[in-house]
Amino acid sequence: MSQPAADPAEERALIARARAGDESAFGQLVTAHSARVFGALRRFGLDPQEADEVAQEVFLRAWRSLARFEERSRFSTWLYRIAFNEAQRRLGRRPRATASSRAGDEDAIAALPDAAGAGPQSRTLDREFEQMLERALGELPTDLRAAVVLRDLEGLSTAEAAAVAGVRQSAFKSRLHRGRMQLRALLEPYLRLEQAS
């Protein structure tokens, strides 16, 4: 979440103006939320170019659907929902990952303890973790990845994240648990290294 959320009252006013056709107000909403949307799309598994294209689609859909935004949820959560759907659509069009590309990721994760141990402490470890996390997330099935991204990386509540994913909370909790356990297994070398340091 690299962009601060707009003040709620100010945001409501911008939404009302945008609904009435004020493009400048909508531009301010896009400015406030595009980093968040782009970041979520990247974490759902899109590459930078795809995330850029899909982020535009998310906001264009939002513009066309503003009349249907009921303000029962936060505007950001509503955008996450559109972003989630658009990301799934884009990911669904992709060919399955090849065995060789997967093998490369596994090698990188296996090589982690040496690489992390060589660096001067936390900054290097942060960068290593960032890279390992991206690779490890790429190993998760799409639905489990989305659950971990929404709840643990984007910081949504369980209720919000379940609504974004379009499933009941009980089903979402099950996905989240499985996603976390798989991610833990993939990141285990890093986690053990951190515990030892």
Add this chain to the structure above:
Amino acid sequence: MSAYLDFDLRTQARARLERHTAECAECRGVLGDLRQMLVLLQGAPAAKPVADVPAIVGAVLRRLHEPTGR
């Protein structure tokens, strides 16, 4: 374990898990890993490269009047 870390377990179930992890080193290790992983995830920076906000805003505003339909 996930529910435990999210404070989403009833008192009895929490106590049962805590009793078990006090005795089982393997489960204690998994719980410790999960707890540490969640802390790291919550502090994880955005994936690089980050968004080019002005470019996205400009493109969206230019496209507001495009005909709909895929």
